Amino acid sequence: MKRVIYFGALLTAALMAAGTAQKVETPIKIGVALAQTSNTALLGQEQVIGARFAEKYLNARGGINGTAFKLVFQDAAGDENSAINAFQNLINKERVVGIVGPTLSQQAFAADPIAERAKVPVLGPSNTAKGIPQIGDFIARVSAPVAVVAPNAVKQALKLDPKIKKVAVLYAQNDAFSVSETGTFQETAKAQGLTLATVQKFQTTDTDFTTQVTSVLNADADLVIISGLAADGGNLVKQLRQLGYKGLIIGGNGLNTSNMFPVCQKLCDGVIIAQAYSPAQPSAANQVFVKDYRAQYKKDPPQFAAQAYAGVQVMVEALKVIDRKKKLSTWDLDDLRVALNKQILLGKYNTPLGPISFDKEGEVNQREFYVAQIRMKDAKTGSFVYLK
Numbered sequence: 001m002k003r004v005i006y007f008g009a010l011l012t013a014a015l016m017a018a019g020t021a022q023k024v025e026t027p028i029k030i031g032v033a034l035a036q037t038s039n040t041a042l043l044g045q046e047q048v049i050g051a052r053f054a055e056k057y058l059n060a061r062g063g064i065n066g067t068a069f070k071l072v073f074q075d076a077a078g079d080e081n082s083a084i085n086a087f088q089n090l091i092n093k094e095r096v097v098g099i100v101g102p103t104l105s106q107q108a109f110a111a112d113p114i115a116e117r118a119k120v121p122v123l124g125p126s127n128t129a130k131g132i133p134q135i136g137d138f139i140a141r142v143s144a145p146v147a148v149v150a151p152n153a154v155k156q157a158l159k160l161d162p163k164i165k166k167v168a169v170l171y172a173q174n175d176a177f178s179v180s181e182t183g184t185f186q187e188t189a190k191a192q193g194l195t196l197a198t199v200q201k202f203q204t205t206d207t208d209f210t211t212q213v214t215s216v217l218n219a220d221a222d223l224v225i226i227s228g229l230a231a232d233g234g235n236l237v238k239q240l241r242q243l244g245y246k247g248l249i250i251g252g253n254g255l256n257t258s259n260m261f262p263v264c265q266k267l268c269d270g271v272i273i274a275q276a277y278s279p280a281q282p283s284a285a286n287q288v289f290v291k292d293y294r295a296q297y298k299k300d301p302p303q304f305a306a307q308a309y310a311g312v313q314v315m316v317e318a319l320k321v322i323d324r325k326k327k328l329s330t331w332d333l334d335d336l337r338v339a340l341n342k343q344i345l346l347g348k349y350n351t352p353l354g355p356i357s358f359d360k361e362g363e364v365n366q367r368e369f370y371v372a373q374i375r376m377k378d379a380k381t382g383s384f385v386y387l388k
Helices: 002-019 041-060 080-093 105-118 151-160 176-191 210-218 230-242 258-268 284-297 303-325 333-346
Strands: 028-034 069-075 122-124 139-141 166-172 195-202 223-227 248-251 272-275 349-351 354-358 364-366 370-376 382-387
Touching: 028 041, 028 080, 028 303, 041 069, 041 230, 041 258, 041 284, 041 303, 069 080, 069 303, 080 105, 105 122, 105 139, 105 176, 122 303, 151 176, 151 223, 151 248, 151 272, 151 370, 166 176, 166 210, 176 195, 176 223, 195 210, 210 230, 223 230, 230 248, 230 258, 258 370, 258 382, 272 382, 284 303, 284 349, 303 333, 303 349
Parallel strands: 028 069, 122 139, 166 195, 166 223, 223 248, 248 272
Antiparallel strands: 272 370, 349 354, 354 364, 370 382
């Protein structure tokens, strides 16, 4: 009897061990965890459009060596818990090979470690705060770090108005990206010989900025720099103008969306924003992207859409390389995730952002950056005019 029980236990253990090996499902599933709800959705909606556009466009051109892939979306909203839940569902329930997301750096610091522990590659489409790639070996980003992009806006403001001397800095203290970005802005302002006349904090959930605006006006600032998100940032721009501020305004990357236009309306006009993308980027990959995007959406693609598209594109192109060596359908899921992460870091990609690659930590290598100024046509519509 003991011998039967013993061999039965061995058989059960063997079956359980065999069951732990997860074969790859087809079509290949790539996870997308972006903000579809909350105030962060003003950014996330553009990212979802960019990712869906990539899915349609790349599959129409053969997908992964003739086999279609599938994007699986989870709403990461605008908070850490939503991002964590989205990552857990994509990794454990949907069994995706990799994840593009989340929208905010604040979320990435919370959710990325989950993917790191599971050895699932992540590409951050808009996580520009300092320290994101250093979260782990499986974390990379297609979004250039704020330390590289943000200084260009300050330098451009000084070109437009060389008389600028005093700067007011305002930032969302409850958002990791805004805290990181304002540090870069403040360092750049000091390096350019400018005086920080006042530094004001706010929350991304705030709607009344009377106290902060009053401090700006009392400081007699020549330039205002805002690090926040589209909703709070747009309201802050509006209230600055309504209460009498006449000088230049720089918006950080969180304000880099046309979804801000309905918030501050005509008062958005003139806001300067540094960008990691331009529809005028001359690469063939971008010009094809812009042409098709305009045909479908009747407007130029924004940065957040282009970066989300690039995130999906990088994963697909890396999977194509792996598939040529060994068909994806024959892989164990865990092994494919590891192989995908390795190939992402090895590859070079011609994306709408221009040519990009990654260093060994997962930091994006990108050559070209831009500065745009918002020009409003009326209370609802406007555009980003790229400055030289």
